[in-house]
Amino acid sequence: MAKRPHGLSFGLPRMHREAGERRDFLPALVGKLADWGVEVFVEGGIGSGMGFRDQDYTDLSPLVHLASNEEAFRADVVLTLRCPDESEFLKLRPGSILFAMLHFPTRPKRVQLLSELGVEAISMDSVTDDSGRRLVVDSRDVAWNGVEAAFDALEETWPDLRTPSDRAVRVMVAGPGEIGKHAVEAATKYGNIERAVRYAREGLRGVEVLVVGRNLTGDEDHMRRSFRATDLFVDATQRDDPSKPLVPNAWIADLPPHAVICDLVVDPYLLDEDPPTVSSIEGIPQGNLDQWIFMADDPAWDRLPAGVPNEHRRAVASCYSWPGVHPLPCMELYGTQLAPLLEVLIRAGGMDGVHAEGSYHERALHRASLRAWVGAG
Amino acid sequence: MALSVGLPRMHKEAGERRDFLPRLVSYLDRAGAGDIVVEDGYGSGIGIDTAAYLGASPRARVGTYEECLGQEVVVVLRYPGRDVVRSLRPGTILVSMLHMPTRPERVELFAELEIRGVSLDGVTDDRGNRLVQNVEAVGWNGVREAFREIQRIHPRFAHPSRRPLRVTCLGAGAVGAHAIRAATRYGDPRLREEMAAARVPGVEVTVADFDLTWQENYMLTRLEQTDLLIDATQREDPTRAIVPNDWVAALPQDAVILDLSVDPYDFSIDPPKIKGIEGIPDGDLDQFVFRPGDPAYDRLPSGVRTKHRRVALACYSWPGLQPRECMEVYGGQIEPVMRVILERPIDEWDPELGSYYERAVARAEVCRWRSARTA
Numbered sequence: 005m006a007k008r009p010h011g012l013s014f015g016l017p018r019m020h021r022e023a024g025e026r027r028d029f030l031p032a033l034v035g036k037l038a039d040w041g042v043e044v045f046v047e048g049g050i051g052s053g054m055g056f057r058d059q060d061y062t063d064l065s066p067l068v069h070l071a072s073n074e075e076a077f078r079a080d081v082v083l084t085l086r087c088p089d090e091s092e093f094l095k096l097r098p099g100s101i102l103f104a105m106l107h108f109p110t111r112p113k114r115v116q117l118l119s120e121l122g123v124e125a126i127s128m129d130s131v132t133d134d135s136g137r138r139l140v141v142d143s144r145d146v147a148w149n150g151v152e153a154a155f156d157a158l159e160e161t162w163p164d165l166r167t168p169s170d171r172a173v174r175v176m177v178a179g180p181g182e183i184g185k186h187a188v189e190a191a192t193k194y195g196n197i198e199r200a201v202r203y204a205r206e207g208l209r210g211v212e213v214l215v216v217g218r219n220l221t222g223d224e225d226h227m228r229r230s231f232r233a234t235d236l237f238v239d240a241t242q243r244d245d246p247s248k249p250l251v252p253n254a255w256i257a258d259l260p261p262h263a264v265i266c267d268l269v270v271d272p273y274l275l276d277e278d279p280p281t282v283s284s285i286e287g288i289p290q291g292n293l294d295q296w297i298f299m300a301d302d303p304a305w306d307r308l309p310a311g312v313p314n315e316h317r318r319a320v321a322s323c324y325s326w327p328g329v330h331p332l333p334c335m336e337l338y339g340t341q342l343a344p345l346l347e348v349l350i351r352a353g354g355m356d357g358v359h360a361e362g363s364y365h366e367r368a369l370h371r372a373s374l375r376a377w378v379g380a381g
Numbered sequence: 382m383a384l385s386v387g388l389p390r391m392h393k394e395a396g397e398r399r400d401f402l403p404r405l406v407s408y409l410d411r412a413g414a415g416d417i418v419v420e421d422g423y424g425s426g427i428g429i430d431t432a433a434y435l436g437a438s439p440r441a442r443v444g445t446y447e448e449c450l451g452q453e454v455v456v457v458l459r460y461p462g463r464d465v466v467r468s469l470r471p472g473t474i475l476v477s478m479l480h481m482p483t484r485p486e487r488v489e490l491f492a493e494l495e496i497r498g499v500s501l502d503g504v505t506d507d508r509g510n511r512l513v514q515n516v517e518a519v520g521w522n523g524v525r526e527a528f529r530e531i532q533r534i535h536p537r538f539a540h541p542s543r544r545p546l547r548v549t550c551l552g553a554g555a556v557g558a559h560a561i562r563a564a565t566r567y568g569d570p571r572l573r574e575e576m577a578a579a580r581v582p583g584v585e586v587t588v589a590d591f592d593l594t595w596q597e598n599y600m601l602t603r604l605e606q607t608d609l610l611i612d613a614t615q616r617e618d619p620t621r622a623i624v625p626n627d628w629v630a631a632l633p634q635d636a637v638i639l640d641l642s643v644d645p646y647d648f649s650i651d652p653p654k655i656k657g658i659e660g661i662p663d664g665d666l667d668q669f670v671f672r673p674g675d676p677a678y679d680r681l682p683s684g685v686r687t688k689h690r691r692v693a694l695a696c697y698s699w700p701g702l703q704p705r706e707c708m709e710v711y712g713g714q715i716e717p718v719m720r721v722i723l724e725r726p727i728d729e730w731d732p733e734l735g736s737y738y739e740r741a742v743a744r745a746e747v748c749r750w751r752s753a754r755t756a
Contacts, residue, residue, distance in 0.1 A: 134713050172593060180565050180586070185558030192553045192590035200592070209599075210592035213553070217565030219573060219583025220545060226582070340507050344737035364717045365737070 011353055013043045015071065015079030018050055019086050024293030026053025027085060027331040031060045033339035033346075038065035040350045045071035045079050054332050081349070085128070085338060086325070090117055098122035101355060105129050108377045118374055124355050130372035131345060139368055140341045145327040145334050146268055147186030147240070152195030153329065154236055154266035154321040157297050161319045162235065162262035166203070172212040176234045178250065179241035180215050183268050187240050188213050221250055231258035238266040239284050246271055247279040253287035256316035267291075267322035273309050287314030288322060296323035345369055383415035384474075384723055387444075387452030390420045391459050396666030398426025399458060399704040403437040405712045405719075410438035412720045418444040418452055427705045454722060458501070458711060459698070463490060471495035474727060476718070478502045481750055491747045497727055501711075503745035504718055512741055513714045518700035518707055519641055520559025520613070525568030526702065527609055527639040530670060530692050534635050535608075539575075545582040549607040551623055551657070553588050556641050557613035561586050564611070594623050604631035611639045612657040619644050620652040622659040626686035629660060640664075640695035648682040656695075660687040664695035666702070671695070718742050 014037055019025050028050045037044050046061050048070050062068050076082065077095035084104045090113075096102055099122060106127035108115050118125045128140040158165055158173075165173065175191040177184055191213045193200040204210075214234075220226050221241065231237065237259060241250050256265070265285055272290060274281040283290065289304035291297070298304050300317040308314055327334040348365040352358045360370045370376055386409055391397050400423050409417050419434045421443050435441050449455065450469055456476045466487075469475065471494060479500035481488050491498050501513040537543045548564045550557055564586045566573040576583065591614070593599050604610065604624075610632060614623055632638070638658055645663055647654035656663075662677035664670075671677050673690035681687060700707040721730065721742040732743035743749055 135710070170598075172599065180558075180562040185562060188558065188561060188588055189553040189590075192588060192592070204592055210590070210596070212593060212603075213588040215561050215565060215586040215588060217562075217583065219565065219577050220585060223582065226545060226585075230585075337508070343507075347737065363720070 012081055012350055013045065013079040015076035015082045016044065016046045016050060017073050017076035017082065017084055017088070018047045019084060019088075021086065022292055022294050024295075025086075025325070025328060026293075027328050027335050028053065028056075029083065029085075030054075030332075030335050030339050031056060031064060032336070033343060034061050034068055035064040036343055037346065037350075038067040040347060042067065042350055044068045045076050047071060047073050047076045054335070080354070083342075083346075085335075087111075087114070090114060093117055093121055093123065096121060096123050099124065101126060101349075103128065103349075106374075108374070115374065115377065119378060123374070125374040126355075126369060126372050127374075127377075128342070128372070130377070131368050132371055133364070133368055139345070140338065141182075142327040142334055142337050143183045144186045145330065145337070147183050147326075148190040148195060149326040149329040150195075150266050150268045150321060150323065151187055151190040151236075151238060152199075153296055153323070154238065154264045155195045155199065157264045157299070157319045157321055158236055158262070160299070161264060164262075165235075166206065166208065168207040169209060172209045173235050174212055174214065174233055175236045175238060176214045176216065176230055177238045177240060178216055178221050179239065179269075180217055181240065181242060184215070184238075184240035187238050187266075187268060188215055191236070191238065224255070227251070228255055228258040231255060231263075232260070234259060234263055236264050236266060238268060240268045241284060242269075243271075243284060246281045246284075249282055249284055249286035251285045253313040253316050256285070256287070256318060259318050261318070264319045264321060267320060268326065270322055270324050270326075273312060275309050275311070282312070287312055287316065288320045290324065291320075291322040292324045293328045296326075296329065297321055383413055384454050385416040385418065385452040386414045386719075386723075387449035387455045388417070388419045388423060389446050389449035389455065389457050389461070390423055391457060391461070392446075393459060394665050394667045396668075397459075397698070397701060398666075399701055399708050400424045400426060400429075401456070401458075401715075402427075402705070402708050402712050403429065403433040404709075405716070406434050406437040406441050408712075408716045409719060409723070410440055412716075412723045414438075414440065414454075414719075414723055416452065417441040418449050420444065420446050420449045427708070454719075456715070456719070458708075460484075460487070463487075466490055466496060467494065469494070469496050472497065474499060474722060476501065476715070476722065479747070481747065488747055488751050492751060496747075498747035499718065499722065499742060500745045500747065500750070501715065501718070503750065504741050505744055506737070506741055512738075513711065513718065515700045515707060515710050516555045517559045518703065518710070519556050520561075521563045521568055522699045522702040523568075523639050523641045523694065523696070524560050524563035524611070526669065527611070527637050527694050528567045528569065528572070530637050530694065531609060534637070534692065539579065539581055541580045541582070543582060546584045546608045547606055548584055548586040548609045548611065549603055550586055550588045550611040550613055551590075551594055552612070552614035552642070553590050554613065554615055557588070557611075560611050560613050560639075560641055561588060564609070597628070600624070600628060601631045604628060604636075605633070607632055607636055609637050609639060610658070611641060613641045614657050615642065616644070616657060619654045622655050622657060624658040626660040626689050629658070629689035629691060632691055634691070636691050638691050638693040640693065641699065643695060643697055643699075646682055646685060648684055653682070653684060655685060658693075660685060660689065661693035661695055663697070665697045669694055669696035669702075 081101045101124040103126045131139045269284045298320045454474045474497045476499045504512045671693045717738040730743035
């Protein structure tokens with residue numbers, strides 16, 4: 005029996021940034037929304053990048069409707085993982101809620117535009133518990149997918165990797181924070197549990213992971229000496245000053261020729277900004293979901309901004325959105341993390357019913373809202 | 382009808398200073414609790430006056446330990462022990478760290494006595510992640526204390542000309558992740574800032590997981606280059622040490638050993654369970670640092686080899702070293718758990734269709750847990 009429609013409607017537009025972006029919210033989450041009594045407008049083709057058909061969504065409930073991109077954007081709550089192009093904000097209705105990775109702290113122009121349009125926004129990346137821990141985050145997949153890709157590249161650049169020998173594979177992880185901690189664990193398993201089992205059967209020696217924090221990453225002598233014994237370098241740092249690279253291009257010369265660089269930070273080159281932002285590892289290309297492995301002779305190096313030193317090159321694994329490399333587990337995780345928040349939002353009837361002193365998830369939602377961000381500013 | 386709540390103290394060892402903070406009493410009041418009975422002296426171990434608890438709710442009052450145990454819901458962080466459970470009235474809801482998977486006898490005791498239980502370590506989200514845990518404090522507190530010992534032992538600890546300190550961490554799981562991060566910061570962000578300002582070389586951490594730790598040659602070489610050895614492993618077979626006592630000899634004489642996995646020795650079974658690093662004593666909140674001549678080594682079971690010794694740190698409850706910070710974390714985490722307990726009768730919790738926290742708490746409820754495993 006169909007549920008009685010609740011006051012709110014949800015729109016789930018797709019993400020059309022690059023061909024390799026295959027993520028959409030899964031039928032499991034849409035089914036929950038319908039179970040909670042809201043009408044859901046999903047853009048045609050939703051889930052197709054992961055093998056789902058439109059019927060996998062519409063068969064869930066009469067409350068789930070196929071819609072155009074524009075119709076999805078006209079719903080009361082617009083739910084999309086990555087922030088839409090700002091030109092698409094005009095499709096939103098004043099008073100509607102945009103729930104996406106909006107990155108308020110680093111996107112002041114976006115905040116201003118949403119405020120001017122009268123859109124209620126909730127930034128997924130700002131949803132935190134009382135101790136500041138992010139509740140909608142996939143840092144594990146950033147690390148595991150990145151390290152997995154890096155070992156894929158290492159298999160290409162270093163045939164000896166799979167030759168049983170007395171020496172362990174040596175991985176160096178810079179930055180033992182939220183992403184780095186997962187990178188360490190991933191590195192001990194070659195970035196992939198199945199590969200670790202396979203390699204163990206083949207009698208390979210295992211992986212030794214060297215972890216360094218800020219008190220050593222700035223020590224050129226120590227870093228360059230360590231690089232000489234490094235097969236895979238993983239950057240998981242958070243720099244205080246993004247205008248300066250963590251690893252100047254000259255240091256890369258000390259990595260063995262077969263070594264691979266894994267970029268989990270993926271800061272862009274924004275040389276025209278003031279202050280400018282440069283890649284944490286100087287002179288490497290930045291990847292996306294269309295291409296995330298770059299061998300040392302890849303033409304991507306020729307497309308780096310002029311003036312960026314890139315004489316020394318090693319194979320690179322870099323992707324702006326590492327979780328999207330394996331879209332299904334990524335969206336399962338996000339769906340699980342978002343479900344209790346959406347349940348609270350629906351029960352509250354929108355942001356007016358979400359209180360700063362409310363339940364655990366109400367407080368988390370409120371902290372992430374544009375009204376709280378603007379109010380605090 | 383509003384349920385009454387008892388908050389008894391933990392009387393395991395003198396060093397156990399933890400009690401929930403007044404904020405929890407205030408929360409229980411708002412969540413609809415009836416009487417809230419706190420044991421006389423509650424909070425004194427962390428410098429909180431009884432008046433702060435009484436001021437947090439007009440329904441709060443001070444009672445004896447027995448009175449606290451007589452309430453409908455009893456909340457105590459560490460499992461209070463078999464005798465205490467036997468003293469509870471049938472139907473009491475005991476909210477505590479029950480560790481059901483490894484303590485099946487507790488589950489059977491609850492069933493026999495008709496005690497209801499919610500195991501805080503069993504409160505998990507839909508993906509199995511624990512919602513009440515403090516592994517961060519395990520890693521940070523243990524590593525901080527270990528570096529205090531290194532600082533005490535090494536005369537050149539703060540000298541700019543010394544080489545980077547070398548830590549070896551066995552295990553890269555949840556506890557290991559925090560230990561690794563803590564180790565790169567000496568377990569103490571303020572000390573790290575001081576050392577960085579004085580241009581003292583930092584700390585490098587080498588992580589070895591089980592695919593390396595069983596290889597004797599590799600391990601002996603690694604141990605020779607280690608200033609601090611951390612055990613953060615989760616062994617599949619606790620009857621086999623990862624670092625047998627013979628290997629401890631490879632560590633420099635001034636090296637320090639830190640046990641974060643805190644597996645106990647158990648010689649009542651055959652084969653016996655031994656610690657991951659063989660020959661270090663069991664610690665608790667009263668004593669967690671053991672120098673080579675400590676009499677604690679003599680109290681170990683005779684089957685444990687202790688010939689090779691270094692300064693060792695072990696504690697059954699590392700988070701308890703910073704009791705107030707620890708209880709701030711746990712208090713915040715159990716608030717939504719208590720809301721479920723106080724809002725809906727225990728038999729109505731729905732592990733499938735309830736709210737997020739209702740599902741999580743229902744999974745941790747002893748009867749349902751027992752039924753799921755005996756079905």
